[in-house]
Amino acid sequence: MKPVIRVFFKTLRIVLGPVMLVKERLTSPKGMQRDAAAQAAIDLHCQSLALYQFNTCPFCIKVRQEMRRLSLPIEKRDAQHHVANRDELLQGSGATKVPCLKIIDANGHTQWLQDSTAIVTYLRARFQS
Template sequence: MMTLIRKVLGFLILTLDRWFTPAVEVSRSPSVQAELDRKTGAWTLYHLEACPFCVKVRREMKRLAVTIPMKEINADPRNHEELMTGGKIDQVPCLRYCDDSGTEHWMYESADINAFLAKLGV
């Protein structure tokens, strides 16, 4: 029963997300955008397709024109293993990123991830 409810909710979330997909609200010069893409292209967002918190982060990425490679943790057990090995907590969304000194971080909590994304290359 719970599985059915989860599936219906997931379908609704994804449908609403598709219908009300956010517009890109940030415009950068091609060189600044390319530099940002280069940086975030080395990061990973661990997510679940129909998780509302993951949808929230993916929508913010779209709005801010931030592209981050994504790994769906249910799509491949290796993705889930990576999350558990690196982040240590079985929760999505989780952003793996490297700071300017090359140190790797595993950031949880959709609100924290969105606040972090909002500060990137404005």
């Protein structure tokens, strides 16, 4: 029974994945407009962030849409197809749950923030002006 269920969900992902990606592109929000100096400061802050994600995960899409709305150039790391990224996510956060935002503070301490709602709340609090 388990193999049948796995095949069903794998087929579902194969069929719905491209649809979700097209929908993401079509509904992509317009980014915030900031003056050059403010955007440069935001770009600098974003260098200490990395989003571990799967391309077709609906919760990851939610976070990516918010990143576009806030014009945040956060590095996206594919934890589904790249073993090194998945291993780093597992080692750092203790799970391979996505989306997960890796935050390195000014002192070099690393924090792992899981859950799309928590990530969106964090990004809005830190970058929304």
